[in-house]
Amino acid sequence: MGYVPNLHKIWVGTSDQQLMALCHEFPGFYRYALIMEEASEAERNKASRPYDGMAEVFEEHKQRAAQLLVTAATLERGYQAFRGSGNLQGFQPQVNELGQLHRKWLSELDSFKSALRAQGAEPRALEYVNEAFGHLVDRIKQFAG
Structure with a gap:
């Protein structure tokens, strides 16, 4: 999860052309971003998680x-x-x-x-x-x- 803020900055702070060039130059970048996106979506759609109901942290x-x-x-x-x-x-x-x-x-x-x-x-x-x-x-x- 420590990588997510940096990935997000790249994802939202670059143009479509820059992202395409980055994905072309580093094929693993696209696969990694896709995996992270799928994992995030799966987590949001889960019926329950073991940390549901946990007290809010400041x-x-x-x-x-x-x-x-x-x-x-x-x-x-x-x-x-x-x-x-x-x-x-x-x-x-x-x-x-x-x-x-x-x-x-x-x-x-x-x-x-x-x-x-x-x-x-x-x-x-x-x-x-x-x-x-x-x-x-x-x-x-x-x-x-």
């Missing part, structure tokens, strides 16, 4: 969660790019910078979870946060390793 927490997801996507893309280059030594300053961002992100994630607990968020909501972000923590750790 807007500030929604914004923090969205920012944490965006940062997670940035970390994931960054680590993948440097790993894919095959030459981590040549990018050591950038890898170190990603490491700093990673540590800051982990700290902000802990702070976010603490704020949710202090607010009295439902245990089920905390479970969802722990599960979703737990997968991200593990994946980013694997890429950073």
Whole structure:
């Protein structure tokens, strides 16, 4: 989900000709956008979801969660790019910078979870946060390793 804001900016902020050129140059972009669109539509049309009926979370927490997801996507893309280059030594300053961002992100994630607990968020909501972000923590750790 951390990629969605960037995808949306591209999707609505470009002309039809630019989108066609982008899809032609990067065929995976069109497939990815189509998958995201289909997933979003399927989610909207579902009769019920396991999070239906969950207590509303304050807007500030929604914004923090969205920012944490965006940062997670940035970390994931960054680590993948440097790993894919095959030459981590040549990018050591950038890898170190990603490491700093990673540590800051982990700290902000802990702070976010603490704020949710202090607010009295439902245990089920905390479970969802722990599960979703737990997968991200593990994946980013694997890429950073």
